[in-house]
Amino acid sequence: MLSFDLPFDGRVAEMIRHKLDAGILPAEAAALVWSGHGTGQPCVVCDQPIVGAQTEYEAQYDDRPAIRFHFRCHRLWREELRRRDH
Numbered sequence: 001m002l003s004f005d006l007p008f009d010g011r012v013a014e015m016i017r018h019k020l021d022a023g024i025l026p027a028e029a030a031a032l033v034w035s036g037h038g039t040g041q042p043c044v045v046c047d048q049p050i051v052g053a054q055t056e057y058e059a060q061y062d063d064r065p066a067i068r069f070h071f072r073c074h075r076l077w078r079e080e081l082r083r084r085d086h
């Protein structure tokens with residue numbers, strides 16, 4: 001069994017909506033996004049560690065600390081932002 005199994009997309013999207021509403025996740029896209037190997041730090045969306053075998057996305061802002069995502073959590077966050085931005 002893999003220790004870094006992630007919840008299904010639907011569950012992750014639910015967490016993203018909740019964290020957007022709670023202000024934990026920013027409602028605007030980052031000024032800059034880096035990607036690289038995970039360093040074991042938790043993902044802002046699913047709270048699971050981003051391990052070295054996974055791709056980590058780091059979103060940087062001018063006015064708030066950087067936040068880290070799994071590749072998929074980042075994609076789902078951007079999809080949710082697009083859905084809201086109309």
Ligand SMILES: [Zn+2]
Binds near residue numbers: 045
């Ligand atoms: Zn995640």
